[in-house]
Amino acid sequence: MIARILVGLLLLTGLATLVARRNLVKKVFGLAILNSAAVFLFVMEGAHSGQGAPIVDGSALQIVDPLPQALMLTAIVIGVCVTALALAIAARLHRATGSLDIDVIKERLGNGHD
Template sequence: MIDRIIVGLIFLVGLWGLIGKRNLIKKVFGLSIINAAVVILFIMEGGKAGSSAPILEPGVRDIVDPVPQALMLTAIVIGVCVTALALAMAYRLYKATGSFDIDEVRERLDDGHR
């Protein structure tokens, strides 16, 4: 129980970074953290179902559920892709406005359009 609560707290910390912080890069960090928290939760719980790795060498018995691991492999790769794209966008926003602060970026872009 306590381990799941800790993972839940990690999720909330990530959410704070994503919404409360104004720096674009920190926001991307926050997104990665909440994604990682869900991945950890899924793998951790799936791992409690058995005792050995799901590699069927002769004599291996009582394996953990392999499905969460396979699903989370996909989720991790997708998370990395989202992070890469978000960072590339943050880089372009910095090039256009000279700032990583979300409010300053918006202000400067608005000025340019008026």
């Protein structure tokens, strides 16, 4: 239970960073934390479903459910890709406006955004 609450707090930390920080790169960090917390929860809980690694090698241990691990593998890659793309966009915005602060960027992009 404690572990799950801690992961939940991690998730909320990510969300708060994502919303409250004005720096684009820190926003991306927040998103990465948010995503990792969800992945963490799924894998952590899945690991309680047995004792052994999900490799069939004749050992007597009850293996864990391999599905969460396989699914989260996919979710991790997708998370990395989203992060990379977000950083690329942030870099591009920085080059266009000279700032990483979202309010400054909005202001400098100016009247296209009335």
